[in-house]
Amino acid sequence: MDKTILISETSKETRIAILENGDLVEFFVEKPERTRMVGNIYKGKVENVAQGIQAAFVNIDNKQNAFLPFSEIGDPTSVTTMMESISRDEEEDNEEETELRSRGRRFPQIGEIKLTKGQDILVQVIKEPFGTKGARVTTDISIPGRFLVLVPNVDFIGISKKIYNVSEKKNLRRIACSIKPKKFGLIIRTVTKGKDKKTLKAELQSLMKIWHSIEETVKEKPAPICVYRDMEMAASVIRDLLTPDVEKIIVDTKHLYRNLHSYIKSVSPEFISKLEYYHSRNPLFEQNSVEKEFEKSLNKKVWLKSGGFIVIEHTEAMTTIDVNSGKFIGKKGHEKNSLKINLQAAKVIARQLRLRDIGGLIVIDFIDMEEGENRKKVNLKLRHELRKDRAKVSLSPISEFGLLEMTRQRIRLNLLYAVSEECPTCHGSGRVTSKESLVTKIESWFRRYKVKSKERKLHLHVQPEIAEYLNESTGHLLRRVQLKNLIWIKIFKDTSVNINEFRVFSARTGEDITEKY
Numbered sequence: 305m306d307k308t309i310l311i312s313e314t315s316k317e318t319r320i321a322i323l324e325n326g327d328l329v330e331f332f333v334e335k336p337e338r339t340r341m342v343g344n345i346y347k348g349k350v351e352n353v354a355q356g357i358q359a360a361f362v363n364i365d366n367k368q369n370a371f372l373p374f375s376e377i378g379d380p381t382s383v384t385t386m387m388e389s390i391s392r393d394e395e396e397d398n399e400e401e402t403e404l405r406s407r408g409r410r411f412p413q414i415g416e417i418k419l420t421k422g423q424d425i426l427v428q429v430i431k432e433p434f435g436t437k438g439a440r441v442t443t444d445i446s447i448p449g450r451f452l453v454l455v456p457n458v459d460f461i462g463i464s465k466k467i468y469n470v471s472e473k474k475n476l477r478r479i480a481c482s483i484k485p486k487k488f489g490l491i492i493r494t495v496t497k498g499k500d501k502k503t504l505k506a507e508l509q510s511l512m513k514i515w516h517s518i519e520e521t522v523k524e525k526p527a528p529i530c531v532y533r534d535m536e537m538a539a540s541v542i543r544d545l546l547t548p549d550v551e552k553i554i555v556d557t558k559h560l561y562r563n564l565h566s567y568i569k570s571v572s573p574e575f576i577s578k579l580e581y582y583h584s585r586n587p588l589f590e591q592n593s594v595e596k597e598f599e600k601s602l603n604k605k606v607w608l609k610s611g612g613f614i615v616i617e618h619t620e621a622m623t624t625i626d627v628n629s630g631k632f633i634g635k636k637g638h639e640k641n642s643l644k645i646n647l648q649a650a651k652v653i654a655r656q657l658r659l660r661d662i663g664g665l666i667v668i669d670f671i672d673m674e675e676g677e678n679r680k681k682v683n684l685k686l687r688h689e690l691r692k693d694r695a696k697v698s699l700s701p702i703s704e705f706g707l708l709e710m711t712r713q714r715i716r717l718n719l720l721y722a723v724s725e726e727c728p729t730c731h732g733s734g735r736v737t738s739k740e741s742l743v744t745k746i747e748s749w750f751r752r753y754k755v756k757s758k759e760r761k762l763h764l765h766v767q768p769e770i771a772e773y774l775n776e777s778t779g780h781l782l783r784r785v786q787l788k789n790l791i792w793i794k795i796f797k798d799t800s801v802n803i804n805e806f807r808v809f810s811a812r813t814g815e816d817i818t819e820k821y
Contacts, residue, residue: 307550311538311564312588313557320541321594328597329658329692333722334537341429341439342715343448343534345518346370348441349527350423360419361438362427365528368438372427376442378458424527432716447511447532450543450571451496451504454511455489462491472497483508495547495572507571539567546575553579556588601659602720608632608652612645616656618720622665625653629671639678642671646682654689661722663695663714672706683708729802737804739773742766746806750789753808753821760791761811765798770806 310321322330334340346364353360361369419425431440447454461480463473479501480490485508496504514532521531534540542553542564553568555561561581568576582588589595600606607613611631617624627649634641653668673679679702686708690697695713702708716722726732737745746764753762766774774782774795786793794811801807808818 307547308592309541309545309550309553310588310592310594311541311553311555311560313538313555313560318536318538318560319589320538321589321592321598322541322545323592323594324692327655328594328601329655330661331598331601331659331719332537332541332661332716333719340534340537340540340716341366341432343429343540344530345426345428345445345447345532346441347522347525347527347529347531348425348427350419350421350425352421353419362425362441363528364427364429364439364441365530366433366439368433368436370427370429370439370441371437372425372441372443376430376440376444378442378444426522426531431714434717434721446491447514448493448534448543449507449511451493451499451507452511453491453493454508454515455491456515457487458489459487460489462489464492464494464496466494467492467497469497479504485512538564542568543571546572546578550575550578554582554588555579556582601656602723606652606656608645608648610634610645610648612648614649614652614656616660616662618662618718622667623662625666625668627668627670639674642673643678643681646670646673646678647685650682650686651689654686654693657690657712658693658695660719661695661716662718663712666710666712668708668710670702670706670708673702679706729804739770742770742804742806743774747785747788749806749808749818749821750785750791750793753817754789754791756821759810759812761794762791762817763794763796763809763811765796765801765807765809767801767803768797768799770803771795771797 306325308323310323312319312321316335318334320330320332321328346362348362348364348370351361351363351369358374360372360374362372364370425443426445427441427443428445429439430442433439445456447456461477461484463476467473467476476492476496480492483501483505484490490508518531521529525531535543538560546553546568553564555564558581561579565576565579568579582591584591587595589598604617605613605615607630611629611633613628613630615626615628617626627646629641629645632641632645634644636644649670656662657666670679670682673682683699683702687699690699693712695715697710697712699710700708727734730736782793782795785791792811798807806818807816808821809816
């Protein structure tokens with residue numbers, strides 16, 4: 305697979321696009337005023353313990369308190385002392401096991417958590433804050449490197465399940481056992497394949513320095529404070545995604561090129577030739593046809609090759625995806641036509657989930673199919689396509705109603721929220737009040753006003769489109785409102801007023817009296 309990483313930096317944003325065989329599959333955005341928090345470690349202060357929802361709220365010096373579920377507290381007895389180590393001896397895993405070790409933790413039982421308000425606690429961000437929700441944090445601290453992940457206060461060795469060669473795994477486990485400090489866990493990452501003991505030991509020493517620095521900061525500085533900040537997005541993407549199948553890393557600013565050159569040279573010098581500086585006048589993303597694909601990824605409707613389409617809708621609780629036949633007619637029966645569209649949709653949906661970074665609960669409404677075998681084919685197709693996704697996913701079978709429920713790991717804001725803001729007019733609903741309904745609101749306002757005030761000369765400010773509707777529509781709405789309420793009203797076309805709103809001013813004083821009545 306031909307994989308390319310494009311990184312474009314401006315004064316306001318850093319954008320990263322990942323292409324596989326020329327197709328845009330992942331897109332990341334980072335803004336200076338809203339840098340990523342995932343991976344950061346904080347010495348926080350417990351603000352509140354809510355036994356009813358089995359969670360605590362922790363002040364980490366951010367706008368919103370972080371959310372700490374009790375299930376994210378590894379050992380309830382370890383939270384009372386900040387740097388108390390957790391010593392939990394475990395037997396060696398079978399050499400052929402491919403799953404990562406569980407971090408040697410036991411899950412707390414109800415009533416075991418003894419957190420108290422004002423208590424200091426060390427936490428790490430595992431999910432970005434979103435809307436009114438604060439960041440999600442855990443007490444299971446881990447410090448990622450290029451080849452290893454250091455996990456303090458536990459005792460285990462984990463090997464990436466993507467390392468399939470048994471002898472390679474045995475060799476890496478032997479190396480890890482020989483260099484692992486006591487009461488620390490190590491996770492061996494996929495890119496570690498083929499690395500020698502000297503390379504891994506050097507990185508481990510670097511990670512241990514970071515941990516000792518964290519310990520010192522925790523002892524000396526009062527909470528709340530950030531004691532460890534993860535890499536910027538560009539460097540973290542290189543750290544996590546730079547594998548032998550990456551053909552090129554193209555950067556369009558000298559500053560970022562120098563930083564990445566220095567980082568790659570220090571951790572994986574064999575890949576330094578893959579890094580390129582882009583100096584053409586034509587924008588990097590335009591040159592590689594990324595901009596058009598990016599714009600498409602913000603649309604609700606995505607077309608399929610057959611003429612069908614999918615519609616992606618975001619809600620507070622979940623994301624819904626509807627599959628439609630659209631322009632597709634087909635020459636076969638309904639069942640076969642539905643199967644064809646659903647199979648195409650499954651491939652596109654998997655790519656869109658990854659590209660838009662959609663997480664949480666997702667419900668997909670496929671076109672109804674009568675045969676259980678066909679529903680199974682669509683389910684298997686979606687599972688196959690989702691294997692390319694780095695995020696954890698879980699799928700249920702397609703129901704007899706054509707619905708498939710799934711979850712996808714949510715870490716960052718999805719792409720739509722990362723590059724857009726809430727509309728100040730519709731406040732996220734995507735719709736505005738109709739002219740008729742707005743006129744009803746205006747009439748109701750004047751009725752209330754007539755009862756409470758004796759002043760009879762007013763100025764009404766509305767959008768030009770609404771003003772014309774009031775003056776020209778059948779029945780002369782404005783004249784009717786005036787006669788009914790015995791009020792003289794002069795309309796002003798005001799583009800500063802939202803299309804959903806109106807403002808009323810006193811003709812005598814010029815005061816805005818809208819909110820008074």
